[in-house]
Amino acid sequence: MHLFIEIQHIDKIYTDKDNNANTVLEDINLEIPKGQFVSILGPSGCGKSTLLSMIAGLTSASSGDIVVDGATVQKPGKDRGMVFQEAALFPWMTVTENVIFPLRKDMNKKQAVERARHFLQMVQLSNYAGHYPHELSGGMQQRVSIARSLAMDPAVLLMDEPFGALDEQTRSRLHGQLEKIWIDTQKTIVFVTHSIQESIKLSDRIVVMGTQPGTVIADINVDIPRPRDAQKQQVTALEERIMGLLKGEIDKVIHEELAYEARR
Amino acid sequence: MKPAVKRLIFFAALILFWGLGSHFELWHETILPSPFSVWNALIAGFADLTLVYDLVASFRRLLIGLAVSLLIGTALGILLARSKTADDTIGSMVLALQSVPSIIWLPLAMMWFGLGEGAIIFVVILGGTFVMTLNVRTGIKNVNPLYIKAARTMGSNGIDLFWKVIIPASIPYLVTGARLAWAFAWRALMAGELLSAGPGLGYTLRYASDFGNMALVIGVMIIIGVVGAVVDQLIFQRIEKNVLKRWGLES
Ligand SMILES: Nc1ncnc2c1ncn2[C@@H]1O[C@H](COP(=O)(O)OP(=O)(O)O)[C@@H](O)[C@H]1O
Numbered sequence: 001m002h003l004f005i006e007i008q009h010i011d012k013i014y015t016d017k018d019n020n021a022n023t024v025l026e027d028i029n030l031e032i033p034k035g036q037f038v039s040i041l042g043p044s045g046c047g048k049s050t051l052l053s054m055i056a057g058l059t060s061a062s063s064g065d066i067v068v069d070g071a072t073v074q075k076p077g078k079d080r081g082m083v084f085q086e087a088a089l090f091p092w093m094t095v096t097e098n099v100i101f102p103l104r105k106d107m108n109k110k111q112a113v114e115r116a117r118h119f120l121q122m123v124q125l126s127n128y129a130g131h132y133p134h135e136l137s138g139g140m141q142q143r144v145s146i147a148r149s150l151a152m153d154p155a156v157l158l159m160d161e162p163f164g165a166l167d168e169q170t171r172s173r174l175h176g177q178l179e180k181i182w183i184d185t186q187k188t189i190v191f192v193t194h195s196i197q198e199s200i201k202l203s204d205r206i207v208v209m210g211t212q213p214g215t216v217i218a219d220i221n222v223d224i225p226r227p228r229d230a231q232k233q234q235v236t237a238l239e240e241r242i243m244g245l246l247k248g249e250i251d252k253v254i255h256e257e258l259a260y261e262a263r264r
Numbered sequence: 265m266k267p268a269v270k271r272l273i274f275f276a277a278l279i280l281f282w283g284l285g286s287h288f289e290l291w292h293e294t295i296l297p298s299p300f301s302v303w304n305a306l307i308a309g310f311a312d313l314t315l316v317y318d319l320v321a322s323f324r325r326l327l328i329g330l331a332v333s334l335l336i337g338t339a340l341g342i343l344l345a346r347s348k349t350a351d352d353t354i355g356s357m358v359l360a361l362q363s364v365p366s367i368i369w370l371p372l373a374m375m376w377f378g379l380g381e382g383a384i385i386f387v388v389i390l391g392g393t394f395v396m397t398l399n400v401r402t403g404i405k406n407v408n409p410l411y412i413k414a415a416r417t418m419g420s421n422g423i424d425l426f427w428k429v430i431i432p433a434s435i436p437y438l439v440t441g442a443r444l445a446w447a448f449a450w451r452a453l454m455a456g457e458l459l460s461a462g463p464g465l466g467y468t469l470r471y472a473s474d475f476g477n478m479a480l481v482i483g484v485m486i487i488i489g490v491v492g493a494v495v496d497q498l499i500f501q502r503i504e505k506n507v508l509k510r511w512g513l514e515s
């Protein structure tokens with residue numbers, strides 16, 4: 001398998017107005033082959049969103065390079081679709097208009113609408129093509145947002161805790177749908193989450209991040225056969241292993257928060 | 265009880281009280297004419313078409329003034345939102361201008377444009393422009409950054425991003441700006457007309473007052489109030505409500 005995304009020596013330092021440097025990411029190195037479903041797992045604040053946003057080209061690194069399909073990332077592009085925690089649908093557009101938004105310049109309206117229909121079918125929302133986002137539930141909005149990203153046929157799908165704001169049942173249903181979409185489209189997916197269960201359920205590989213500063217503390221291949229709901233034992237074993245890895249990190253976050261409270 | 269029914273009963277009671285007060289001469293007809301005199305004055309005014317001409321003239325000035333103020337206000341608002349320098353300089357002037365009633369420009373406007381239409385329309389334009397400017401500016405600055413990020417990952421940037429995402433995303437503010445601009449312009453128009461030559465509702469109000477026709481004075485006041493309320497509630501608030509709902513800002 002050839003390397004598709006190469007993250008090389010990425011650092012990210014934010015400087016606040018008092019010139020205090022906050023190192024969010026330190027020397028991140030990752031190589032992701034084409035077609036892989038990789039989760040980036042870590043406690044909140046460890047820099048997952050920042051890293052994903054750099055792959056998307058929305059944030060620049062303080063140093064290091066990100067190469068996607070042979071080209072260094074400079075700015076956002078349609079080769080990298082992004083799904084955010086909130087659906088980010090445009091409320092003034094119908095579902096179809098939202099899905100064809102990225103397609104406007106590449107094809108005529110008729111083709112774009114046809115394509116939108118195809119991807120709305122994939123997320124089982126073709127009956128809602130004419131609805132406005134405010135008429136849909138959170139889970140439906142998120143599915144439209146996935147369809148919108150898929151419609152521009154990106155090489156990589158970047159997902160930043162896409163199901164984090166949804167209720168447990170909806171989330172579990174969308175896990176199934178996403179797994180199927182991934183198998184059908186063979187996209188490379190970089191999936192950010194802070195949920196151990198979610199990462200084990202979905203991914204080929206879990207990159208575990210530690211915090212302060214954000215670094216990769218483990219890179220785990222998940223070779224549990226799918227569907228994984230049926231593999232309780234292996235799933236639980238892996239869960240415990242990752243829990244152990246993260247325990248120190250979570251303690252670090254709590255410790256930091258307590259120290260912060262004490263300072264106030 | 266429905267709000268509309270409550271409202272109806274309230275106004276009926278108010279007019280009844282007013283009518284009874286006049287009937288039993290709790291106050292003198294020259295101080296507060298009875299509802300019947302006001303009604304008759306209105307009928308007479310509409311029958312000889314003076315009030316019709318007044319309404320047409322007032323609305324013509326208002327529409328011209330409001331249209332120009334919405335255009336200038338939007339352009340200026342975009343400029344202030346996009347340019348920090350413009351915001352720091354012109355922006356502070358707009359804030360100052362917005363805080364004064366635009367009618368204070370009338371003497372100057374009369375020097376520049378003479379005693380006619382030009383001066384009143386100028387005052388109406390000034391009445392509506394700045395509140396529109398400030399709302400457009402705020403709307404653009406408050407666009408959810410998530411929309412912008414999402415649009416950029418979908419290949420939109422520069423002018424396309426501005427017209428296809430930022431401006432539509434600010435429409436709730438634009439609508440509120442337009443509603444407030446209308447309210448300010450309507451007040452400015454009435455003030456301007458009171459102080460200038462007719463026809464026009466404000467002019468007729470002063471004319472009636474000069475001739476001691478208090479019934480017509482009150483009749484015209486009622487027309488001005490009703491027009492204001494009807495345009496605000498039936499047109500602007502309705503649009504605003506639909507927009508807020510669609511934009512997901514109100515359930
Ligand atoms: N634009 C920014 N300016 C300053 N600090 C930021 C900015 N974005 C993120 N951070 C900081 O970087 C750290 C990591 O944030 P983030 O990538 O959102 O973490 P995660 O997604 O893992 O929860 C946090 O401490 C956050 O406060």
Ligand SMILES: [Mg+2]
Pocket residue numbers: 048049050160161
């Ligand atoms: Mg995050």
